[in-house]
Amino acid sequence: MKTGDFTGAIEIIKSDYIREMIAKGEREDKRGSMDYRKIELKTGIIDHAEGSAQVDMGNTRVLAGAKIVVDEVHSDTPDQGNIVVSAELLPLAAAEYEAGPPSPEAIELARVVDRGIRAGNCIKLEDLFLEEGKAWTVYVDVYVLNYDGNLFDASTLAAMAAIANSRLPAYKDGVADYKERNTPINVNNIVASCTFAKIGDSIVLDPSGVEESAMDARLTIATDGKVVRAMQKGLKGSFTLKEIEELVDAALDKHKELAKHIEEAKR
Amino acid sequence: MASSLNKPELIVNGKRLDGRDFGELRPLKIEANVLKNAQGSAYLEWGNNRVLAAVYGPKEAMPRHTADSTKAVVKCRYSMAPFSGLGEHGRTGPNRRATEISKVTKEVFENVIFLNEFPGSEIDIFIEILQSDGGTRAAGITAAAVALANAGIKMRDLVYAVSAGRIGEHVVLDVDMIEDNYSDADMPMAISPKSNDVLLLQMDGGLDRDQLKKAMNMVVEAGKTISKVQRDALKAVYENR
Numbered sequence: 001m002k003t004g005d006f007t008g009a010i011e012i013i014k015s016d017y018i019r020e021m022i023a024k025g026e027r028e029d030k031r032g033s034m035d036y037r038k039i040e041l042k043t044g045i046i047d048h049a050e051g052s053a054q055v056d057m058g059n060t061r062v063l064a065g066a067k068i069v070v071d072e073v074h075s076d077t078p079d080q081g082n083i084v085v086s087a088e089l090l091p092l093a094a095a096e097y098e099a100g101p102p103s104p105e106a107i108e109l110a111r112v113v114d115r116g117i118r119a120g121n122c123i124k125l126e127d128l129f130l131e132e133g134k135a136w137t138v139y140v141d142v143y144v145l146n147y148d149g150n151l152f153d154a155s156t157l158a159a160m161a162a163i164a165n166s167r168l169p170a171y172k173d174g175v176a177d178y179k180e181r182n183t184p185i186n187v188n189n190i191v192a193s194c195t196f197a198k199i200g201d202s203i204v205l206d207p208s209g210v211e212e213s214a215m216d217a218r219l220t221i222a223t224d225g226k227v228v229r230a231m232q233k234g235l236k237g238s239f240t241l242k243e244i245e246e247l248v249d250a251a252l253d254k255h256k257e258l259a260k261h262i263e264e265a266k267r
Numbered sequence: 268m269a270s271s272l273n274k275p276e277l278i279v280n281g282k283r284l285d286g287r288d289f290g291e292l293r294p295l296k297i298e299a300n301v302l303k304n305a306q307g308s309a310y311l312e313w314g315n316n317r318v319l320a321a322v323y324g325p326k327e328a329m330p331r332h333t334a335d336s337t338k339a340v341v342k343c344r345y346s347m348a349p350f351s352g353l354g355e356h357g358r359t360g361p362n363r364r365a366t367e368i369s370k371v372t373k374e375v376f377e378n379v380i381f382l383n384e385f386p387g388s389e390i391d392i393f394i395e396i397l398q399s400d401g402g403t404r405a406a407g408i409t410a411a412a413v414a415l416a417n418a419g420i421k422m423r424d425l426v427y428a429v430s431a432g433r434i435g436e437h438v439v440l441d442v443d444m445i446e447d448n449y450s451d452a453d454m455p456m457a458i459s460p461k462s463n464d465v466l467l468l469q470m471d472g473g474l475d476r477d478q479l480k481k482a483m484n485m486v487v488e489a490g491k492t493i494s495k496v497q498r499d500a501l502k503a504v505y506e507n508r
Contacts, residue, residue, distance in 0.1 A: 104370040107363050119471040219468070228479060231454070231470035236377035238464035241483050248476055 011213060018214040022199045028210065029058075034250060036206045036257070041157070043165040043265045050138075050181060051166025053265055055158040058208060059148035064140055064158035066166045068185075070130065070176050071137040081128020081135035083163075085114035087142035087155050094147035108234065113142060113155045113193075116222030116230040120191035122163060127186050130171055138163065138185075148209040152220045152232075156193040157258060161265035163187065187266065191229050192258035193222035194251035198237050203247070205254070221248055225255035274449045277434045283446070285314075289439045290485050292429070292492060297410065297500035299417045305393075307418025309500065311410040314443055315400035317351075320410035322418040325388035339385035343373035345407055347396040353444070368404045375408055375457045375466040376415065379422045390420060401444035405429045408457050408467065413497050417504065426466060427493040428457035431482035433474060438481045440489055452478070456486045460494050463487055 021028060031037065037058030046052035049065035071082065087110040091099045102110075117140075128136040140162055142155045164187050170180035197207035197215035207215055217237025222230040228248055233239065239247075277284060287293070293314030302308040305321035312318075328334035333342075345368040349357040361369070376392060392415070394407035405428035412426045432442040433452040442453050452472030459466055474482060 104366050107366045108370055111363065111367050115471045119473065224473075227473040227475045228470065229473055231468055232371075233465065233468035234371070234374065236374050238378055238459065238462075238466050239468070241463055241465065241487070244465060244468065244483070245476070245480060248479060252476070 014210060015214040018210055019200055022202045022204060022211070022214070025202070027204065029208065033202070033204045034254075036254075037208070039157070039258075039261060041161055041261045041264060043161055049162070050169065051162045051164070051185070053158050053161030053165055055154045055161065057150060057154040057157075057206065059146060060150060060154050060209075061146040062142055062144050062151065062154045062158045064142045064155070064162035066162045067139045067141075068136050068166065068168060068176070069139065070134055070171065070174065073129070073133055073135045077125070078133075079129055080125035081130075081137055082125065083118065083123055083128075083138040083140070085117050085140045085142070085159050086110045087113055087144065087151075089144045089147070089151075093144045097147070108232070109151055109155060110142075112152060112220055112222075112230065112232045113159055115232075116156055116191045116193055117159060117163070120189045120222070120224050120229040122160065122187060122189050122191055123185060124188045127188075134174065136168065138166070149207045149212045150195050152195045153193050153206060153258075156191065156222060157261060160191060160262050164190075164262050164265040184266070187262070189224050190259045190262045191222050191224050192255050192262070193220050193230070194247075194254050194258075195220045196247050196250075198239060198243075203243065205250070219244070219247055221251035223248075223251050223255050225252060225259065228252075275445070277446055277449060278437060283434075283439065285443065289437050290488070292441045292489055293443065295493065295496050297413055297496050298503070299413050299500040300504045305414070305418070307414045307416065307420070309410045309413035309417060311406055311413075313402065313406045313409070314441075315398060316396070316403055316406045317398035318403065318406045318410045319395045319397060320407065320414040321393045322391065322411070322414045322420065323393075324390040324418075325385040325420070326391075328387060328389035333389065334387050337386055338382035339380070339388045339390055341373050341377050341380065341382070341390050341392065343369045343376070343392040343394070343411075345369045345372055345394045345396070345404065347399060347403070351396050351399040368407070371467050371469065372404065372408055372411065375426055375428075376411065378466050379424050379426055379459060380415070381421045381423070384421060390415075399444070401442055401447040402430050402455070405455050405457070409493060409497065413500050416501050424459040424461045425494065425497055426457055426459055427490050427497060428455060428467060429486055429489050429493060430455035431485050433472065433478055433482070438478050438485060440485045452482075454479075454482055456483070458486065458490055460490050
C-alpha cells in the first residue's frame with residue numbers, strides 16, 4: 001500500500017490535485033463522499049478450495065480461498081475449532097509491491113481482516129468441533145491481485161464470501177474426505193468493514209489508489225450491522241472523537257449494502 | 268480470546284478482580300532519564316506492566332535509502348521480552364503482532380514530532396516490554412512519549428495511551444491481562460491531549476454505539492491522570508539534577 005510519502009514530481013502533483021478536489025467535495029470518479037465504487041462478486045471459482053470468492057471493487061481485485069483441514073484442538077479450547085484469515089500483497093498486484101517477506105502494511109491488512117471476522121463470531125467455533133481432540137481449522141487466504149485502494153474492505157468482503165461459499169468435507173476415521181464436500185458451512189454472523197480516508201479536513205468512504213496516495217489518515221470500522229466488531233486507524237493523521245462517532249454510524253448503516261453480497265455467496 | 272469454558276467471574280459485587288472500579292486506572296509510575304546512552308528514556312510501571320522506552324536521534328538516517336530529504340523519518344521497535352509473560356518462554360525477535368504494534372506506534376509519533384526540522388535524519392524509538400500484563404501497547408506509547416520529551420525532541424503535544432473495554436454490560440477502563448483474555452471488547456487509544464485528537468485507535472470484540480461513546484469518554488477522562496504522571500516524571504528530572 002502506498003503511504004503518501006512520494007518523491008516523484010508527478011505523484012506530488014496528482015496528490016495535490018486530489019486534495020484540492022476533495023476539499024471542494026468532489027471525487028475524481030464523480031462518486032459521493034460516502035459511496036462505494038462498483039462491487040462485483042464471483043464465487044466458487046477455485047474448485048479445489050472448499051470455498052472461494054473474487055471481489056472487484058472498482059479496479060481493486062482480491063481473491064479469497066478457504067481450505068478446511070482436520071486439526072488437533074488447542075488445550076485451552078478443547079470444544080472448538082479455529083479460523084485463520086491471512087492476506088498477501090502479491091508482487092503482480094502493483095508496481096510498488098515486491099516479492100519477499102511481508103511488509104508491515106501487509107501484516108496490518110491480514111491482522112485487521114482476521115480481527116473483524118474473528119471478533120464477529122462469523123463461524124461458531126464450537127460448530128467446527130469433530131470429536132475429542134479433533135476439530136476443523138478454516139484457513140482463509142486473501143490474495144490481492146490488483147491494487148487500486150481500499151484493500152481492507154475488499155479483503156474482508158472476499159474472506160467473508162469465501163467462508164459463506166464453503167462446504168465442509170466429510171470426516172471419516174480421523175481424516176477429511178475432500179471428494180465428498182456436501183455440508184454448507186453455517187454462517188453465524190456477517191461482518192463487513194468500511195474504510196474511510198481523511199484527506200485534509202474531508203472524509204471519504206472507499207478510497208481509490210490515487211486517493212490513498214493523498215490521504216492523511218485511514219479508519220477501518222468492521223461491524224455486523226448492530227455492533228462494532230473491529231477498528232483500526234492508520235497513518236500519521238488524526239480523527240476527532242466526533243468524527244469517529246459519525247463514521248461508526250455510517251459504517252453501521254452501510255453494513256446492509258455489503259452484507260447482501262455475502263448472502264449471494266452462500267450455497 | 269480464550270474459551271468460555273473456564274471463564275472466571277471478572278466482576279464481583281460491582282468491583283473488578285483486582286478491586287478496581289469500572290473507570291479506574293491501575294497504579295501508574297513513570298521515571299524519566301533512566302538510561303545513560305540514550306538521548307531520552309523512560310521506565311514505566313503500570314499495574315504489573317514493566318516497560319522501558321528509549322530514544323536515539325535525530326541522527327543521520329541509515330541505511331541511506333530510508334532517508335527523506337524533506338523531513339525526519341521515525342523508526343519504532345516494539346518488542347516483548349521472552350520472560351515478560353506469566354506463561355511459557357516467549358519467542359524472541361519480531362513477530363506479526365509486534366510488527367503491527369510497531370507500525371501504529373510509529374504513526375502516532377509521526378503526528379506529533381516536528382519532522383520538518385530534521386530533514387535527512389531518523390529518530391529511533393525503542394519500546395521493550397519487560398513484564399506484560401495487558402495494555403502493553405498503550406503503556407509503550409505512554410512511556411515513549413516521555414522518552415521523546417526527555418530527549419528534547421520538539422513535539423506538538425505529549426501523547427498518552429490507554430485502553431478501554433467491555434466486560435458483559437460494563438464498559439471498563441485499562442483492561443488487564445486476565446480481563447483481556449475473557450473480555451467482550453478491547454479498544455486501545457492514543458490521544459493528543461491538547462486537542463483530544465485520536466492518533467491510535469484499534470478495537471476488537473463488540474461495542475454498540477453507546478458503549479463506544481462511553482469507552483471514548485472514559486479514555487479522555489483518564490488522560491488527565493496519565494498526562495499528569497508523564498509531566499511529573501519529566502519535571503522530576505530537572506528537580507533532581
